[in-house]
Amino acid sequence: MAKKVLLVDDSTTTLMMEEMILKQRTKYETVTAKDGLDAIARAVEQNPDLVLMDVVMPRMNGFEACKRMRSQESLRNTPIILVTTRGEEEYVEAGYQSGCNDYITKPINSRELVTLLQSYLGE
């Protein structure tokens, strides 16, 4: 059964690009959400194998959504990768404090993204 990746971003453009990259390079199934609140609901409903989530989003940001996902039994061990435009140390640290497993900076590179996801999900 194909691994399922939940893509979370308030940018339609980014979601389109991420879906295209994963469709080109992997066999992963993708589902999407538009903000942190939507992401939590979709994650509980869809039980993804990995969550790739933007940080800056309306209604609920990625840090908060990550914390809340970690409080859900079913999502406690789901790999969560945060996507940020900020690579500074304090931002990265905030990501890890919220419970994420890894992060990737924008603008996203196809090879970097696929390599990172495959390190958690396999091919």
Place this chain on the structure above:
Amino acid sequence: MVAFEKQNGGEIGDETAQTLTAQAKVYAARMRLQESLDQADALEAIREIAANLMGSEEIAVYKLDKEKGALWLYWSFGIDPNKYAVLDVFKEPLVENALEGKILFKNQTAADRLLAGTDRVNALVPIRIEGTVVGLIVIFRVLPQKATLDAADREICQVLSNCAGRAIEPHRA
């Protein structure tokens, strides 16, 4: 929808990875602009494309006033709008080139800067509607983790040039 050749698993070289990245980004940029609902959405699309696909959070959209030979700041993100409120075409030779329809990138011209008053500009992208230039997108600095605009970004700028007209003239584009 364009069909893409699937590369299932396995290692791919840097060049192939870059091509795939470019394809995905160009596709996303084109679809986002073509599907924009109205002028506000088109401007938001430009911001998303610049920030998420190209790695720039400093962008300005100018509308051309041919009679006065000026570009008036129509919308911006991440810059001081007062500082860049108007571009005088007669004092900006590279802007004049861009208004002839040419996309200009930093480090690809003989000049050391694209706008006279600042070295922060990475690209000048004319906005065209049916071949006529009606405005200009100025891409300022890119994010620190990115050195400069690359080949994929240049393709995205081509899409912006051809498809961003609705941001300025929604009834014509």
